[in-house]
Amino acid sequence: MVRFPDGERPAPTLEDVARRAGVSRATVSRVVNGATLVAPDTVKSVQAAISDLDYRPNRAARALVTRRTGVVAVVVPEANERVFNDPFFPQAYHGALQGFGNSDVQVVLAIAQPGDPADRMLRYLDSGHVDGAIVLSHHGPALATALARMAIPVVFVGDPETPGLPFVDLDQVDASRQATELLIQRGHRRVATITGPLDMAAGRRRLQGFRDALTAAGLEPGPIEVGDFTQASGRAAAARILASGADFDAIFVANDLMATGALYTFGEAGLRVPDDVAVIGFDNAALAEQSSPGLTTMTNPADELCRVAAEMLIKTLAGVPVTSVILPSHPVLRGSV
Structure with missing residues (x-):
């Protein structure tokens, strides 16, 4: 026995x-x-x-x-500090977990530092360790162009501007146009902006929507400064606008972290929001509600974007064709406008 x-x-x-x-x-x-x-x-x-x-x-x-590992990667080409300090990324990862919630698939987070050679992440994705990937917050075309040549299924959150790659995105131009139009409707005529990084489609398209709204209203844009979606860059960009002496009575800031940084700078300078300058952000992050005054902002549902991307990736892995998805945005009114 x-x-x-x-x-x-x-x-x-x-x-x-x-x-x-x-x-x-x-x-x-x-x-x-x-x-x-x-x-x-x-x-x-x-x-x-x-x-x-x-x-x-x-x-x-x-x-x-x-020939499946049961693992997919959420790839974020951003610095560790930004991934763990920007509320967009935890919400996005949670959305991916929700999208794969009814499967046995494990969802791992892969952080690739901006500026790292694209081939480092490509080797990982092509190593057989993962079945597919969701890519967030990409800078420039290198990674997307290389992935388009590979067999691994991939879905982008944000338009990769590369033919053949499926993505889910917000209507960035329309959302920023709505934000700027809201300021114009409130009577503001010298509207400034702090943009996101201009090597990202989201940064360029939010700037485009800002310009389109002003052009349609027959207005010239106020001061334009570039940020990097961090709170520190919002503070610094707002300080540069004030130091320039340029006239402005409202500002559209391309994400809420930068907007709260701008609020801090304006407060230090003795400006009252919204009496002296109206401020609108982008993302509807929790800190927008917690700021003083509360930050008017545009919705950018990170969890929904990544959940939809996960559902698209599940279909792709099953051999089902998918088409890209564009989600709408709307303003959330608070005390800063």
């Missing part, structure tokens, strides 16, 4: 499940690997046997059969 130490028994095998369910080992394998050509009653029998025996598939063996 075989004795097992401390009363332990070996983990159940595929053969044990097959005997319990009264089917062949090959049938159990097909059920475990998600094959569709198995009778529903047989699937139920196999699943019951798996549950009864507490069977756990061998991931390594399963990967050899299915």
